[in-house]
Amino acid sequence: MAAVASRTAGLLRLRAAGAERRWCGPRCAGLVQGFLPPGGEGAAQKRRVAHFTFQPDPESLQYGQTQKMNLFQSITSALDNSLAKDPTAVIFGEDVAFGGVFRCTVGLRDKYGKDRVFNTPLCEQGIVGFGIGIAVTGATAIAEIQFADYIFPAFDQIVNEAAKYRYRSGDLFNCGSLTIRAPWGCVGHGALYHSQSPEAFFAHCPGIKVVIPRSPFQAKGLLLSCIEDKNPCIFFEPKILYRAAVEQVPVEPYKIPLSQAEVIQEGSDVTLVAWGTQVHVIREVASMAREKLGVSCEIIDLRTIVPWDVDTVCKSVVKTGRLLISHEAPLTGGFASEISSTVQTYLGEYPRRHCTGTPCSEKRV
Amino acid sequence: MRKMLASLVSHVFSGVNQKPAMRGLLASLNFSNDTTCDITKCDLYRLEEGPPTSTVLTREEALKYYRAMQVIRRMELKADQMYKQKFIRGFCHLCDGQEACSVGLEAGIRPSDHIITSYRAHGLCYTRGLPVRSILAELTGRRGGCAKGKGGSMHMYAKNFYGGNGIVGAQVPLGAGVAFACTYLGNTEICLTVYGDGAANQGQVAEAYNLSALWKLPCSLSSERIATTQWARLSREQQPNTDYHKRGNFIPGRKANGMDILCVREATKFAAHYCRSGKGPILLELQTYRYHGHSKSDPGISYRTREEVQSMRSKSDPIMLLQERRRNSNRSNVEEWKEIDADGKKEIEEAAQFATTDPEPALEELANYSCTTKKK
Numbered sequence: 027m028a029a030v031a032s033r034t035a036g037l038l039r040l041r042a043a044g045a046e047r048r049w050c051g052p053r054c055a056g057l058v059q060g061f062l063p064p065g066g067e068g069a070a071q072k073r074r075v076a077h078f079t080f081q082p083d084p085e086s087l088q089y090g091q092t093q094k095m096n097l098f099q100s101i102t103s104a105l106d107n108s109l110a111k112d113p114t115a116v117i118f119g120e121d122v123a124f125g126g127v128f129r130c131t132v133g134l135r136d137k138y139g140k141d142r143v144f145n146t147p148l149c150e151q152g153i154v155g156f157g158i159g160i161a162v163t164g165a166t167a168i169a170e171i172q173f174a175d176y177i178f179p180a181f182d183q184i185v186n187e188a189a190k191y192r193y194r195s196g197d198l199f200n201c202g203s204l205t206i207r208a209p210w211g212c213v214g215h216g217a218l219y220h221s222q223s224p225e226a227f228f229a230h231c232p233g234i235k236v237v238i239p240r241s242p243f244q245a246k247g248l249l250l251s252c253i254e255d256k257n258p259c260i261f262f263e264p265k266i267l268y269r270a271a272v273e274q275v276p277v278e279p280y281k282i283p284l285s286q287a288e289v290i291q292e293g294s295d296v297t298l299v300a301w302g303t304q305v306h307v308i309r310e311v312a313s314m315a316r317e318k319l320g321v322s323c324e325i326i327d328l329r330t331i332v333p334w335d336v337d338t339v340c341k342s343v344v345k346t347g348r349l350l351i352s353h354e355a356p357l358t359g360g361f362a363s364e365i366s367s368t369v370q371t372y373l374g375e376y377p378r379r380h381c382t383g384t385p386c387s388e389k390r391v
Numbered sequence: 392m393r394k395m396l397a398s399l400v401s402h403v404f405s406g407v408n409q410k411p412a413m414r415g416l417l418a419s420l421n422f423s424n425d426t427t428c429d430i431t432k433c434d435l436y437r438l439e440e441g442p443p444t445s446t447v448l449t450r451e452e453a454l455k456y457y458r459a460m461q462v463i464r465r466m467e468l469k470a471d472q473m474y475k476q477k478f479i480r481g482f483c484h485l486c487d488g489q490e491a492c493s494v495g496l497e498a499g500i501r502p503s504d505h506i507i508t509s510y511r512a513h514g515l516c517y518t519r520g521l522p523v524r525s526i527l528a529e530l531t532g533r534r535g536g537c538a539k540g541k542g543g544s545m546h547m548y549a550k551n552f553y554g555g556n557g558i559v560g561a562q563v564p565l566g567a568g569v570a571f572a573c574t575y576l577g578n579t580e581i582c583l584t585v586y587g588d589g590a591a592n593q594g595q596v597a598e599a600y601n602l603s604a605l606w607k608l609p610c611s612l613s614s615e616r617i618a619t620t621q622w623a624r625l626s627r628e629q630q631p632n633t634d635y636h637k638r639g640n641f642i643p644g645r646k647a648n649g650m651d652i653l654c655v656r657e658a659t660k661f662a663a664h665y666c667r668s669g670k671g672p673i674l675l676e677l678q679t680y681r682y683h684g685h686s687k688s689d690p691g692i693s694y695r696t697r698e699e700v701q702s703m704r705s706k707s708d709p710i711m712l713l714q715e716r717r718r719n720s721n722r723s724n725v726e727e728w729k730e731i732d733a734d735g736k737k738e739i740e741e742a743a744q745f746a747t748t749d750p751e752p753a754l755e756e757l758a759n760y761s762c763t764t765k766k767k
Contacts, residue, residue, distance in 0.1 A: 127688070147592035147630055148559055176558065179594070215481035217543050219557035 119170025189233030499659025560593030649679030
């Protein structure tokens with residue numbers, strides 16, 4: 027959060043200086059020099075836990091009765107609605123039968139039967155390939171990859187099979203009824219293989235959609251839209267929010283449209299774009315910026331990574347004149363670059379910064 | 392369903408559930424303080440003959456194996472305790488119950504041979520030469536950890552030990568590559584590639600089998616069969632063929648009792664000899680058992696009962712089995728065991744103290760070691 031706040035302040039200093047020349051922000055390993063704790067060798071290190079506080083959105087009354095749910099419960103509710111409505115829908119993956127390692131499929135096997143909710147062996151490539159096969163016949167396949175970090179054995183199936191099926195068959199076949207769900211993003215203790223945010227890898231592939239919710243209410247609506255969308259979708263679920271995010275969620279099914287970003291806070295001085303967990307960090311940054319710098323931030327939750335809502339972001343940048351994009355994934359080739367260059371294509375030069383994970387560059391060893 | 396599964400496990404382990412006398416363990420008196428022990432015959436696949444069915448356990452070996460297994464057991468239990476105390480965070484996959492596998496595998500090969508394994512690696516880390524303090528300090532993420540505090544539980548490395556790998560099954564093609572290097576470099580070294588039940592279903596494992604057999608790589612593919620894959624119980628739901636030693640199809644294999652260290656040792660020696668002779672890869676399935684759940688977030692009884700775990704502890708514990716061999720031959724010296732216990736306990740306590748007081752890596756080092764600018 028300190029890094030993002032610093033970036034925001036930096037953008038504002040540019041404004042003060044009347045800078046209109048092309049500006050390229052400094053690449054940094056996700057840490058801001060000025061915000062490193064003092065000390066060095068032997069300095070006591072404070073253990074940090076969660077880096078944000080989840081703020082629930084106001085209750086939505088337009089979809090009927092609501093119930094308090096956390097993120098994994100809202101996912102279960104969406105899956106329950108899908109299985110109830112669509113007799114061809116099946117859920118499969120590692121350990122989903124007993125409820126899943128994150129409890130997202132609790133009770134579904136008992137309710138719908140072991141032929142509709144079943145475990146697979148430990149074989150991600152097989153899971154996705156199998157899911158493509160189910161979807162090609164017209165049934166609804168909801169595949170779970172246990173962690174997004176494990177999705178890479180399935181990369182070939184997603185990119186070469188799922189994404190291109192409709193195109194290469196001239197629309198004769200498609201696997202649009204495939205949805206792949208995976209826990210995503212940092213969790214505080216996940217390290218190398220339980221923390222990754224691989225959305226940018228898939229953004230580079232036409233033919234699939236990538237969606238990342240910020241909250242239980244968003245998750246249920248977006249997941250239902252993914253399941254009913256006629257294109258294969260990857261739905262990344264911020265695992266740190268599974269229990270931490272709690273809000274009122276409608277019990278009945280409802281859909282939130284894909285490829286529509288949401289302006290969750292209006293502002294006038296700078297546009298902040300994020301998705302998933304980072305939206306909550308950005309919200310806190312916006313409060314800090316308002317209190318300490320008198321800066322008015324407009325916050326956009328992108329929601330769908332591809333195809334993303336170019337119009338909403340561009341309109342906002344036209345209004346504010348400045349753009350800061352923040353994501354957990356590494357800087358180099360991260361999705362911030364795509365947003366940044368696209369906005370520049372349409373709007374020309376403007377001050378912008380990325381505040382992200384580490385860049386892929388040579389560092390001292 | 393649970394009762395059926397418990398019964399299946401009992402049946403599978405029926406060879407070791409009997410009293411020592413009924414297992415036909417013999418002890419011969421000689422003046423060298425050694426014990427000649429019978430060991431359970433291995434199931435063989437595509438092999439005319441297998442490892443020997445009897446072996447000599449010297450006094451020195453008995454004490455060495457006992458000490459190693461006790462240290463690993465205590466180290467894992469200490470890690471469990473430190474996790475509950477939140478000194479260790481993140482993921483921690485314990486291998487208590489499987490000590491005979493790590494110690495037996497090491498006993499069957501040379502220090503110059505190579506090993507690669509999965510994330511459940513603490514036991515092999517120790518047998519490959521990492522001191523307990525560097526293992527525990529790596530678990531707590533400190534500078535004194537064997538990976539400088541950057542790898543954690545799943546990523547520990549040592550000379551001729553390539554980890555410690557987080558992604559299930561990913562280590563198996565790597566192991567084939569290490570074995571290839573042994574052949575290419577013209578030495579007589581081999582690579583023990585260790586993996587678990589779940590990895591056996593990964594496509595890349597089948598690819599590694601194929602490559603190893605095609606190029607006759609000196610790769611001993613050792614599957615630690617614990618009858619669960621991550622959280623899920625090993626069953627027909629996971630795979631139609633649960634005989635891992637036969638899954639290589641064209642690769643010969645054998646199945647050994649992974650709770651008996653001598654069985655593991657002899658099976659490994661046999662495999663190492665096979666590989667060194669240029670015959671190509673061989674599969675070794677070790678039937679073993681882990682007492683804890685898959686990781687610290689798995690209570691360990693989602694797919695099995697407490698009674699089953701307790702039964703394995705009381706009837707098939709590898710440390711207990713080793714002690715029984717010596718006791719049955721009237722070779723055991725209780726004072727020696729106690730001295731080893733005390734020594735091991737002291738080593739673990741000192742290591743834990745180090746692991747909780749050593750500083751964490753400096754924040755400036757966060758991105759270090761991604762790439763290098765060093766020239767060859």
